[in-house]
Amino acid sequence: MTKRLRIDGERLVRRIAEFATIGGTAAGGVNRQAFSMEDREARGKLADLALSRGLKVTQDQAANLFIAFPGREHEKPVLIGSHLDSQPSGGRFDGALGSLAAFEVIETIADAGLDYSLPIELVIWSNEEGSRYAPGTMGSRAFADGSLPKDIETLKDGEGKPLSSEIAATLAALPEVSVVGLGKPIAAYLELHIEQGPILEAENVEIGAVSSIQGTRWFDVRIQGETGHAGTTPLTSRRDALATLIQSLAELQATIMPRDADARFTVGRIAVEPASINAIPAVATANIDIRHPSTEYLDTIEELLQSTLNKYARSNGCTAHLDRIFDMPPAEFDPEIVSCIEEAAIELGFSVKRMVSGAFHDALSVQPLAPSAMIFVPCRNGISHNEKEFVEPVNCVAGAATLLQSTLNAITKIARLHETEVQTGNQKKMGTAL
Numbered sequence: 313m314t315k316r317l318r319i320d321g322e323r324l325v326r327r328i329a330e331f332a333t334i335g336g337t338a339a340g341g342v343n344r345q346a347f348s349m350e351d352r353e354a355r356g357k358l359a360d361l362a363l364s365r366g367l368k369v370t371q372d373q374a375a376n377l378f379i380a381f382p383g384r385e386h387e388k389p390v391l392i393g394s395h396l397d398s399q400p401s402g403g404r405f406d407g408a409l410g411s412l413a414a415f416e417v418i419e420t421i422a423d424a425g426l427d428y429s430l431p432i433e434l435v436i437w438s439n440e441e442g443s444r445y446a447p448g449t450m451g452s453r454a455f456a457d458g459s460l461p462k463d464i465e466t467l468k469d470g471e472g473k474p475l476s477s478e479i480a481a482t483l484a485a486l487p488e489v490s491v492v493g494l495g496k497p498i499a500a501y502l503e504l505h506i507e508q509g510p511i512l513e514a515e516n517v518e519i520g521a522v523s524s525i526q527g528t529r530w531f532d533v534r535i536q537g538e539t540g541h542a543g544t545t546p547l548t549s550r551r552d553a554l555a556t557l558i559q560s561l562a563e564l565q566a567t568i569m570p571r572d573a574d575a576r577f578t579v580g581r582i583a584v585e586p587a588s589i590n591a592i593p594a595v596a597t598a599n600i601d602i603r604h605p606s607t608e609y610l611d612t613i614e615e616l617l618q619s620t621l622n623k624y625a626r627s628n629g630c631t632a633h634l635d636r637i638f639d640m641p642p643a644e645f646d647p648e649i650v651s652c653i654e655e656a657a658i659e660l661g662f663s664v665k666r667m668v669s670g671a672f673h674d675a676l677s678v679q680p681l682a683p684s685a686m687i688f689v690p691c692r693n694g695i696s697h698n699e700k701e702f703v704e705p706v707n708c709v710a711g712a713a714t715l716l717q718s719t720l721n722a723i724t725k726i727a728r729l730h731e732t733e734v735q736t737g738n739q740k741k742m743g744t745a746l
């Protein structure tokens with residue numbers, strides 16, 4: 313279909329360094345939280361780069377950003393992309409690598425003058441992280457559901473800013489970019505991302521062909537006790553909410569992960585009220601993140617959360633509430649697209665292995681809509697969601713080259729399937745015509 317296209321690795325590495333300055337932190341990470349000024353600046357920078365090349369830029373009501381070759385609106389594109397929002401104390405590659413590599417693919421095709429023959433479109437999903445406004449993968453889920461989050465008017469961040477006004481301000485920050493409806497037909501989806509774990513580096517493998525993603529659940533915990541005087545209230549009269557939370561979390565930390573190597577249990581946030589040094593905590597809250605490849609095991613962990621909180625709430629005269637605020641079941645990616653990735657890596661001379669993703673990604677939201685899969689590259693010591701996150705330039709370039717070739721392979725495979733459909737008249741598994 314096309315002579316061997318080669319991405320411009322220098323341009324990609326330079327772009328990653330440029331975008332890392334947007335929300336850049338003194339320790340070399342980024343703080344570019346969803347719908348923040350920094351997120352808007354990064355979206356705007358990419359939109360300007362695209363517009364200056366004559367590409368078509370649109371954004372939907374969830375502030376997902378799309379970049380396409382003009383004149384191809386009538387087709388079902390192969391969508392490639394990732395996210396630009398970050399953790400509050402995040403790394404410069406999580407999301408940004410996949411986003412900028414996707415743009416590098418678009419630019420490489422445009423530079424080669426092939427942009428009118430390839431139905432490829434770039435997406436920057438909004439609020440993948442879910443740290444400022446839970447849950448994560450908010451933009452891609454809105455795209456897949458065709459609707460905005462139900463609590464968009466009531467959900468507020470830590471400073472009391474409503475999600476609705478922050479999304480509106482993000483859209484308004486790009487007045488030259490038209491706002492389109494949520495969702496559209498796509499032929500396939502590919503996402504490049506850093507592994508955020510230690511496997512590829514430990515096994516010295518250059519490319520991960522991600523075949524599935526483990527499940528994730530998030531919870532709000534609220535323990536209700538009674539405040540009182542720190543000096544005069546004896547133990548027998550205390551209804552200490554924080555004591556209940558600490559005893560529960562200590563037991564859960566000591567059981568969940570030690571019991572099962574695949575289980576993940578993380579408490580990322582806790583808070584107390586009235587938060588006074590000499591007043592017994594009346595309320596203790598926490599956010600819990602659990603992960604596992606098996607839905608049944610996630611159910612087991614959730615039951616253990618509930619029973620453990622209830623046990624210590626009873627013994628401390630408190631009440632405990634556990635609310636599930638995010639549930640991302642485990643999912644398999646499309647084997648044909650996974651093969652496109654493996655074939656691309658081998659064609660390019662990279663070592664490659666199939667693997668499960670420990671992190672969730674926007675590809676999870678998209679995979680029910682169209683054949684999807686992900687490409688991983690190693691990151692130093694498997695560190696991510698940390699300002700020390702680092703990916704060697706050679707691995708950034710290998711990932712982007714594999715994204716380009718995988719996308720071309722997917723287009724060829726989908727076109728071939730379409731031809732077969734036309735000849736035999738029956739609908740095949742992997743997506744439909746472009």
Ligand code: HGY
Nearest residue numbers: 440441448670671672
């Ligand atoms: O939390 C996650 O798994 C993703 O990296 N945001």
Ligand code: MN
Nearest residue numbers: 406407440505
């Ligand atoms: Mn990410």
Ligand code: MN
Nearest residue numbers: 399406441697
């Ligand atoms: Mn992340």
